Amino acid sequence: MATTPQWIMVGGDGPESYSQHSSYQRALWETAKEKMNEAISAKLSLDLISDRFCVADFGCASGPNTFVAVQNIIDAVEDKYRKETGQNPAENIEFQVLFNDFSTNDFNTLFQALPPGRRYYSAGVPGSFFGRVLPKHSFHIGVISYAFHFTSKNPKGITDRDSPLWNKDVHCTGFNEAVKKAYLDQYSADTKNLLDARAEELVPGGLMLILGSGLRDGVKISETAKGIMMDFIGASLNDLAQQGVIEQDKVDSFSTPLYVAEEGELRQIIKENGKFTIEAFEDIIHPNEELPSDPKILAVSFRASFGAFLSAYFGEDTMTKVFELVEVKARKEFSKIQNAKPGMQYLIVLRKN
Amino acid sequence: MATTPQWIMVGGDGPESYSQHSSYQRALWETAKEKMNEAISAKLSLDLISDRFCVADFGCASGPNTFVAVQNIIDAVEDKYRKETGQNPAENIEFQVLFNDFSTNDFNTLFQALPPGRRYYSAGVPGSFFGRVLPKHSFHIGVISYAFHFTSKNPKGITDRDSPLWNKDVHCTGFNEAVKKAYLDQYSADTKNLLDARAEELVPGGLMLILGSGLRDGVKISETAKGIMMDFIGASLNDLAQQGVIEQDKVDSFSTPLYVAEEGELRQIIKENGKFTIEAFEDIIHPNEELPSDPKILAVSFRASFGAFLSAYFGEDTMTKVFELVEVKARKEFSKIQNAKPGMQYLIVLRKN
Numbered sequence: 001m002a003t004t005p006q007w008i009m010v011g012g013d014g015p016e017s018y019s020q021h022s023s024y025q026r027a028l029w030e031t032a033k034e035k036m037n038e039a040i041s042a043k044l045s046l047d048l049i050s051d052r053f054c055v056a057d058f059g060c061a062s063g064p065n066t067f068v069a070v071q072n073i074i075d076a077v078e079d080k081y082r083k084e085t086g087q088n089p090a091e092n093i094e095f096q097v098l099f100n101d102f103s104t105n106d107f108n109t110l111f112q113a114l115p116p117g118r119r120y121y122s123a124g125v126p127g128s129f130f131g132r133v134l135p136k137h138s139f140h141i142g143v144i145s146y147a148f149h150f151t152s153k154n155p156k157g158i159t160d161r162d163s164p165l166w167n168k169d170v171h172c173t174g175f176n177e178a179v180k181k182a183y184l185d186q187y188s189a190d191t192k193n194l195l196d197a198r199a200e201e202l203v204p205g206g207l208m209l210i211l212g213s214g215l216r217d218g219v220k221i222s223e224t225a226k227g228i229m230m231d232f233i234g235a236s237l238n239d240l241a242q243q244g245v246i247e248q249d250k251v252d253s254f255s256t257p258l259y260v261a262e263e264g265e266l267r268q269i270i271k272e273n274g275k276f277t278i279e280a281f282e283d284i285i286h287p288n289e290e291l292p293s294d295p296k297i298l299a300v301s302f303r304a305s306f307g308a309f310l311s312a313y314f315g316e317d318t319m320t321k322v323f324e325l326v327e328v329k330a331r332k333e334f335s336k337i338q339n340a341k342p343g344m345q346y347l348i349v350l351r352k353n
Numbered sequence: 354m355a356t357t358p359q360w361i362m363v364g365g366d367g368p369e370s371y372s373q374h375s376s377y378q379r380a381l382w383e384t385a386k387e388k389m390n391e392a393i394s395a396k397l398s399l400d401l402i403s404d405r406f407c408v409a410d411f412g413c414a415s416g417p418n419t420f421v422a423v424q425n426i427i428d429a430v431e432d433k434y435r436k437e438t439g440q441n442p443a444e445n446i447e448f449q450v451l452f453n454d455f456s457t458n459d460f461n462t463l464f465q466a467l468p469p470g471r472r473y474y475s476a477g478v479p480g481s482f483f484g485r486v487l488p489k490h491s492f493h494i495g496v497i498s499y500a501f502h503f504t505s506k507n508p509k510g511i512t513d514r515d516s517p518l519w520n521k522d523v524h525c526t527g528f529n530e531a532v533k534k535a536y537l538d539q540y541s542a543d544t545k546n547l548l549d550a551r552a553e554e555l556v557p558g559g560l561m562l563i564l565g566s567g568l569r570d571g572v573k574i575s576e577t578a579k580g581i582m583m584d585f586i587g588a589s590l591n592d593l594a595q596q597g598v599i600e601q602d603k604v605d606s607f608s609t610p611l612y613v614a615e616e617g618e619l620r621q622i623i624k625e626n627g628k629f630t631i632e633a634f635e636d637i638i639h640p641n642e643e644l645p646s647d648p649k650i651l652a653v654s655f656r657a658s659f660g661a662f663l664s665a666y667f668g669e670d671t672m673t674k675v676f677e678l679v680e681v682k683a684r685k686e687f688s689k690i691q692n693a694k695p696g697m698q699y700l701i702v703l704r705k706n
Contacts, residue, residue: 094488103464111479124477126464135447
């Protein structure tokens with residue numbers, strides 16, 4: 001699954017694009033780091049920092065972004081410990097990082113890319129994060145980076161042409177109320193399972209840090225730049241079907257197993273689940289900085305996020321063609337994208353009750 | 354590294370050989386299971402079996418043998434718990450298995466082969482087992498299956514033509530006293546590091562179960578069937594060099610980073626290390642059952658153990674040719690193999706001091 005952040009490059013087309021795109025990545029992580037540091041400094045109980053401290057990344061993919069995320073957390077824990085005890089964390093704390101993703105994730109690549117000189121023990125934890133993957137009380141801080149919008153599957157009926165819920169589009173434009181409700185119900189059930197599992201695996205008082213992409217209340221995904229881009233992906237697939245490059249049926253039965261939730265929906269799900277208290281829920285970047293300011297880089301960004309998923313379904317060639325068309329559409333309608341309603345890049349800090 | 358048991362098939366040549374060979378595998382594990390069960394029943398303190406129980410396999414390779422080994426251990430722990438407390442382990446204990454091997458091990462294959470219906474959480478732990486790979490007090494029982502004979506590297510000088518320690522052979526025939534001492538020194542240093550690391554990672558009172566292949570005191574490896582077979586591998590490599598298939602220099606610089614220790618040497622190393630008490634040191638099968646009784650199966654067995662290692666150095670084609678020649682030699686000198694001095698298949702049970 002594409003568990004890399006929305007705006008982060010994983011497959012590029014030329015060093016220039018990459019380097020341009022890369023500045024978004026750095027800016028995002030720099031701000032996220034600051035916010036995570038603040039959250040850990042203010043919300044993590046010092047009692048939890050003892051001789052052994054475990055950090056877990058759920059939906060880690062195969063690197064390298066996970067290494068940045070977990071190092072940020074370890075740095076923040078060490079800072080807090082140093083400031084509040086006056087002692088050297090390197091002498092007193094052994095860190096362990098648990099890297100979780102599906103058992104089909106490329107753990108070989110992850111393990112071989114582990115940063116040299118890291119000051120933590122590593123373990124890979126295979127399995128779907130919608131269920132239990134660790135024994136009780138296994139970790140102190142968990143992180144989910146841009147993977148909190150996934151559902152375990154497409155809602156029932158969504159890809160079935162005979163269903164009243166049939167959503168012809170990849171995700172957005174045809175997103176009527178019934179379809180939206182089907183997605184939200186699926187997302188709500190899956191996310192509650194995810195929270196139940198993490199609540200058992202976390203030590204009492206432990207924190208979950210959730211970085212992700214969401215919507216402000218009342219904003220439809222199709223009104224945001226992200227939604228417009230996803231519709232371009234859908235439209236490009238339909239273009240290719242009309243050209244006979246791929247089959248229309250295959251396009252019609254394709255849907256993305258994710259739901260970009262509104263802030264109020266996220267708060268409601270967490271509240272109904274009841275296992276965690278929301279300690280913070282904040283924007284990590286200003287909406288103006290949310291998107292690359294160039295259609296090409298924008299297309300590259302979305303290929304980074306959705307390319308692997310499309311490749312798996314339609315093949316590499318079709319995926320490449322899709323994003324060529326997406327770039328053309330993005331260029332043509334760039335003012336629409338620039339005037340779209342803002343999305344939201346959030347950090348949610350949860351403390352286990 | 355070839356961390357699969359000496360007599361266990363990993364790459365075969367035809368279903369018939371495999372099925373014949375496979376009976377050795379089953380017999381070995383059946384006996385090992387019994388002995389491990391006894392050891393756990395008698396030597397594991399009931400106090401250690403609480404709500405969370407961790408088993409770690411060091412040098413697990415990519416399966417499937419590791420799954421048999423860890424399931425044996427879990428079964429034995431559950432049996433003991435059931436008998437001594439009258440309670441149902443499934444209701445009270447969460448098991449976790451930590452699978453360790455080099456970070457270049459094929460963890461993807463391992464994770465995708467995890468047995469369906471298993472009643473344990475899984476994690477892969479990448480890193481050399483000669484050093485620390487886990488935080489302190491991470492596991493309750495560790496197992497090393499046929500990987501306890503490895504050294505971290507070839508002893509200095511062994512592959513250097515100008516060194517007095519130069520060992521022209523792959524391992525055995527040229528094994529003079531100075532070469533043997535160089536191997537033993539390397540093995541002793543590496544194994545003490547391994548024991549130091551495990552002693553820190555084990556909970557107090559925890560056990561290490563070590564299954565492996567060794568020698569009775571005073572027996573030279575070259576006098577055993579295993580040594581004779583290793584010499585056949587060396588001789589076959591030299592045959593291929595003389596035929597011009599591979600370069601003589603490459604053969605001369607090839608050595609196996611392992612040392613098959615005598616029982617007395619193993620006891621001495623463990624005693625000098627001082628972190629563990631030997632609770633049991635026993636044969637797991639009768640020497641007569643140690644070897645397949647057919648030259649073809651014997652060659653297949655050794656290909657299973659050494660094939661990957663030879664492939665990495667000489668390439669797949671050469672490896673295949675080597676074992677064709679090994680089979681011819683084994684057939685020709687089968688009576689020598691049958692009359693060789695017995696080796697030893699051991700189970701060592703160590704308790705952390």
